[in-house]
Amino acid sequence: MNxxxxxxxxxLCVLSILEKRDCYGYEVSETISKxxxxxxxxxxxxxxxxxxxxxxxxxxxxxxxxxxxKYYKLxxxxxxxxxKAKVEWLDFAKNINKFLED
Numbered sequence: 001m002n003x004x005x006x007x008x009x010x011x012l013c014v015l016s017i018l019e020k021r022d023c024y025g026y027e028v029s030e031t032i033s034k035x036x037x038x039x040x041x042x043x044x045x046x047x048x049x050x051x052x053x054x055x056x057x058x059x060x061x062x063x064x065x066x067x068x069x070k071y072y073k074l075x076x077x078x079x080x081x082x083x084k085a086k087v088e089w090l091d092f093a094k095n096i097n098k099f100l101e102d
Contacts, residue, residue, distance in 0.1 A: 006036060006038065009036075009089070010032065010036070010038070010042065010043075010046055011046055011049075011050070011085075012082075012085050012086070012089055013032050013035075013036070014028055014032070014043065014046050014047065014050065015050070015055065015074065015078060015081070015082040015085065016082065016086070017031050017032070018056060018072055018073065018074040018078070019074055019079060019082050022071045022072065022073045023071065023072060024069040024070055024071050024072070025043055025044055025047055025070065025072070026040065028043050028047070028072070029042070029043040047072055050072075050078065051072070054075060054077050054078075055074070055075060055077055055078035055081055055082075056072045056073060056074055056075060056078050057072070057073050057075055058070050058071065058072050058073070059071055059073065
């Protein structure tokens, strides 16, 4: 897949996953990689950026029998941004599909 396509959509995918539930970075990466070919390290800079922008927060949770994990949670601002971006993306994709089908 064209890397430019991926760049434009990965942030939206991360927000979509976190909109459903809190996740740790590896879990986000694994979920996305089921549909889009990415390396694990691709997601961490996106999570950092989203945190810096106030769209997500992070917290540490102790796991029984395993190391503590950093979980990411969508903020209210993040949920608002995701809702807006989702509408924009769906409209954009619908228009591109029309263009390609004609």
